[in-house]
Amino acid sequence: MTEASPRPPRLAVWLVELFVPEEQASSVLGDLVEEFSDVAAKSSVADAQRWYWRQTLPTVVHLLGSGFRAAPWFMAGVVAGGIALVELGWWFMGWSVTQGFNYLNHSVFPHIQPRSRFEVFLTVFLVNSGLYLYRLTVSLLIGCIIALLSRRREMLATLAVSLVCVIPTLTRFLLFLRGNTEALRHWAPWAYFFGGLFALVAGGAVVRWHRLRSLRAARS
Secondary structure (H helix, E strand, O other): OOOOOOOOOHHHHHHHHHHOOHHHHHHHHHHHHHHHHHHHHHOOHHHHHHHHHHHHHHHHHHHHHHHHHHOHHHHHHHHHHHHHHHHHHHHHHHHHHHHHHHHHHHHHHHHOOOOOHHHHHHHHHHHHHHHHHHHHHHHHHHHHHHHHOOOOOHHHHHHHHHHHHHHHHHHHHHHHHOOOHHHHHOHHHHHHHHHHHHHHHHHHHHHHHHHHHHHHHHHO
């Protein structure tokens, strides 16, 4: 029996696949695999895997830059529309949360008679967890919409929108910290303000992964 040829790290390959255009996928991934095999033959599989990981980030950065240069005006329009969609989605989320709390305060909480401190704690915990989950879900859906409109540049579009949205998000976070610096010690404010930015990129990854699966199924 012949020994199976070494393979690059699956996670690193998957990251490159997320960002590489479909028309360049075969050449880019093929070149990386060829170099990986050469390093593995000359040194070891472990060294080859470390080499592949070192090439992953520069490759992704190069693909992002070339993708933006290939269609700068289109990407600028996608980013501008994505930012407007993010602001609209987060405004709707804030409005709906306010309306939901008003309903709970007037129609639900007055009729609840907790029998222990644990029940009070459980109610507050569920409400807060629901807020985080709601924000992440809305951001994920917005990321999916941006990715669907980006013409196979899903990751570039969602990552660009997320990076631009860092500025207003950071401003809101700093305003929140005024007089409340103890919040830095807890994970909840970080997750609430910045978790949505990661969810935007995750939405692009979901759409990209679905398209890759559809493309592979069509080829097979």
